């Protein structure tokens with residue numbers, strides 16, 4: 001039997017993470033898992049996956065070198081989700097309790113919240129102290145708002161910590177800020193129209209677009225819920241393959257020339273250059 005079973009997720013790779021704070025090296029055990037659900041729930045660029053898994057494995061090695069007792073589960077298609085694997089590990093080591101730092105993703109948090117009842121083991125979710133803002137602070141801010149705009153929340157945080165604030169301007173005097181998408185600035189005022197077919201999650205949708213609009217914006221404006229994140233050409237979440245037509249990519253910090261030649265595009269940076277375009281989010 002072990003004391004606490006400390007679960008560390010792939011975005012919690014820090015020796016300062018709260019779940020490691022009171023860990024007892026001779027009693028507690030750390031569990032890190034590569035499970036297929038986390039890899040497959042949205043499309044990721046291969047390089048991003050390699051980076052994350054490599055970082056996890058290096059971190060596990062670092063923990064072992066520091067004398068922690070670590071069980072590391074490497075990727076295997078049959079290991080579907082955290083809960084199933086955790087359940088199996090608990091039958092092996094029978095921990096007194098499970099500890100985890102608050103997952104950053106709501107989806108994962110909802111899964112973690114079910115563990116205590118499902119496994120019949122006490123589960124402690126610790127605050128993630130790496131963030132400037134506590135969840136309660138955000139909830140308090142959100143409670144009194146009619147409209148939840150992250151831009152307004154970030155502005156409040158920047159005022160509080162005096163970050164990214166023009167030194168000549170008193171933060172208390174900033175009431176409104178205007179941000180522009182860099183890509184939009186580069187687009188000509190060409191208003192030609194065309195049609196895009198979007199394949200995502202085995203469904204096909206056709207929409208009309210204006211060639212003055214970024215591909216991702218056209219898709220989202222038509223309420224098609226494709227993956228994206230940074231909208232700055234950095235994260236690769238919006239990656240798709242162009243099957244027909246031409247686009248122009250304004251910024252790209254992740255795709256190699258070979259990948260571009262093979263048809264991969266970042267939709268958040270793509271401006272249509274043909275009247276008929278087919279893009280496939282599934283084939284990446």
Ligand code: FES
Pocket residue numbers: 228229230231232233234235236237238239266267268269
């Ligand atoms: S959304 Fe991040 S690169 Fe497109």
